[in-house]
Amino acid sequence: MVNGLELQRFVPGQRLVETDLAAHFGVGRNSVREALQRLAAEGIVELPRHRSAAIRALSPQDTLDVLDVAERITGLLARSAARGSADADCAAALRQAIDDLADADAAHDSAAFASARRRFYRTLLEMSGNRELRRLFPAIQMPIVYAQHRLGSLQALRLRDYRVIAEAVLAGRAEAADAAGTAHVRNVREAIGVETARAAATSPATRAAKR
Structure with missing residues (x-):
């Protein structure tokens, strides 16, 4: 599903x-x-x-609540994953996931991008070695957020931010990885906010009220 x-x-x-x-x-x-x-x-x-x-369909407040939780946990995930940067197999898998994301983006292949995105996060979870994160992270309702807000800009945003996260994780820089993970969700929130405001400004009800 x-x-x-x-x-x-x-x-x-x-x-x-x-x-x-x-x-x-x-x-x-x-x-x-x-x-x-x-x-x-x-x-x-x-x-x-x-x-x-x-x-499930998310209300505007539901969406903000999901993003609040995702911001904290994504930062924690990236920070924890940085501790596993010495694992050669995981490091190679993370680099491969980034390459696959870039290839899928260039080919405009949404299915391949979604698959590579899942591998990216699975690798971070494996690198973190944190069982609670493995249990909690899949429960965050980001798939519904992305399904409900189909923004053309989000894929490029994700690829850009994932590269920053991966760079910090692979370098073993926990603070920078945490900041990159947190910033990613904030960037998603900002993009959704801009889209929501634009949609509200162009809605029939808003145009009628301005007459």
Whole structure:
């Protein structure tokens, strides 16, 4: 489901019909129900009474709350990962993830970019050696934030910031890595804020109020 959000196969607010999901994934309805329950526990899906399941849609305040948490944890993740900079295999994997991100961006391949992004964060988690971060980081609802705010500028922003994070991590500079991770989420927040303000300024209600 998370991969589907990144690839725009699913969108926030979308209703999820068990029979359709069972057919799509080639599984039984019991398996679908179990998966929906698990996704509900993770905050990806909502299960309202007497209505079909739906992918969670974030309010403006929900989005800010997610970004507040992501800012702290991404900084901590990068700081912790810097402690593993001496691990040659992890360092090579992180460099490869950055190369793959750059290649996907140049090819305008969103699926490949999403895959490389997941490898980038998995490598940081492995380098950190922090079990609590491995448990908590996937629970942050950034996939919904990105699915709900489809900004053309975000991919380039992510690639630029990931390079800065990787450089600090690979150099073993914990403070710089923390700052880079924190700055990345702040940059995302700023980009979303600009987009939200622009959308509000051009909405029919706003134009009508100015007349």
